Amino acid sequence: MKAGSKPLALVTGAGGGIGTGVSLMLRDRGYDVIAVDVAQDSADRAANALGEGALAVASDASDCAQVEALADRIRGEWADRLEVIVLNAGLIVPENVIDSAPAVLRTQLDVMLTAPIQHIAAAASVMAERGRGKILATVSMGGVLALPGSAAYSAAKGGLRAFLAATSAELKGSGVSVSGIYPSGVDTAMLRHEARNGGSVLNFVGKTFTVDDVVSAYARALDSDRLEIFLSTTDAIAPRLLGFSPQLANRLLPVMEWLGRRGHRAYLRRLDESVA
Numbered sequence: 472m473k474a475g476s477k478p479l480a481l482v483t484g485a486g487g488g489i490g491t492g493v494s495l496m497l498r499d500r501g502y503d504v505i506a507v508d509v510a511q512d513s514a515d516r517a518a519n520a521l522g523e524g525a526l527a528v529a530s531d532a533s534d535c536a537q538v539e540a541l542a543d544r545i546r547g548e549w550a551d552r553l554e555v556i557v558l559n560a561g562l563i564v565p566e567n568v569i570d571s572a573p574a575v576l577r578t579q580l581d582v583m584l585t586a587p588i589q590h591i592a593a594a595a596s597v598m599a600e601r602g603r604g605k606i607l608a609t610v611s612m613g614g615v616l617a618l619p620g621s622a623a624y625s626a627a628k629g630g631l632r633a634f635l636a637a638t639s640a641e642l643k644g645s646g647v648s649v650s651g652i653y654p655s656g657v658d659t660a661m662l663r664h665e666a667r668n669g670g671s672v673l674n675f676v677g678k679t680f681t682v683d684d685v686v687s688a689y690a691r692a693l694d695s696d697r698l699e700i701f702l703s704t705t706d707a708i709a710p711r712l713l714g715f716s717p718q719l720a721n722r723l724l725p726v727m728e729w730l731g732r733r734g735h736r737a738y739l740r741r742l743d744e745s746v747a
Contacts, residue, residue: 477524479552481505481545483532483590484560486513488659489609492686493557494521500693502555507541509560532560532586533578545593551601555693556594558587558608558631563624563661565670576623583627588634595642602646607692608635609685610651610699615711616720618671632699639698650692653701654685656738666738675734676727677705 480497484490485506494504494517503524506517511529518527530541545553561583564575591606598604613621614628632651639649656662656674658681665674680702688700 477501477503477552478554479503479505479549480555480557481507481549481553481590481594482557482559483507483530483587484609485517487559487661488682489657489685490557490559491517491520492682493559493689494525496686496690497555497557498522498525503552505549507560532582535581538581538586538589542589542593545590546597550597553594553597554603555605555607556590557689558590558606560586561609561611561661563621563665563670565620565665565668567620568622571623579623580627580630583624584630584634587631591634591638595638595647598647599642599645604647605693606635606638606647606649607689608651610635610653612653612655612706614651615653616673617717618673619724620669620671636698648696650695650697651699652685652688652692653699653706654680654688655702655706656680657682657685663742666735666742672728672731672735674731675738676731677734678703679734679738 478501480502482490482494482497482504485494485504486508494506497504498521503526504521505526505528506514506521507528507530508514508517509529509531511527514527514529518525528541530537532538545556562579564571564579587608594604594606598606608631610632611628613625614632617625617629635649635651642649655677656679658679662674662679665671684702688702692700
């Protein structure tokens, strides 16, 4: 295939663990990957790891002008070749709402809700015109079951879940499919930071997944039109049932936190053993 003729896949947060894994999977499936990350050096590293055909793009999802510039490129120079977009960039600042500065709350919403909405809208417009495409996003279980101590994160992910569902309905029959990926705790630098810095113990109620587990879920999303893809049967059922009644979920919180603290201790032991 001649240079420039491969389909394009754009991945935000490409410099992180999940973003890197998904980018490599897409490359291996025949895509040229646009590796987007918050800074040019991290985007460059991601693109270099992908090899020939990859493009490094720096875009800060908390900066309105940079978000709009990336959306313009999606609608413009990449419109003819963009077949897949993966909204994966994220961050979390573990703390209670009463201790959170307004700027910290706003940044989490900008990175994980406002920016993805704009980039999804841009991708949907060009994909629908061509009659094909895949819109994929890392939503997380925090968008289904609210995490005390990470309220802004849950709000962003919950909003993203609703946006994906509505967009999927709007695009029905267009040839464009929309999928959200819903991992619970994934062994990444973000989870390790949460584990050591007061993150929600609910991350550790069940199995801690690997990046490869999430990449496999993304591969399933590419091969199907399912709106929501969970990494395990337990994750697919229990949190969604509790999500129907937030009041019941809050009443069960002490039990879930007890289970989470046990899993948290086990996870910290594994981390300590890995560096011993």
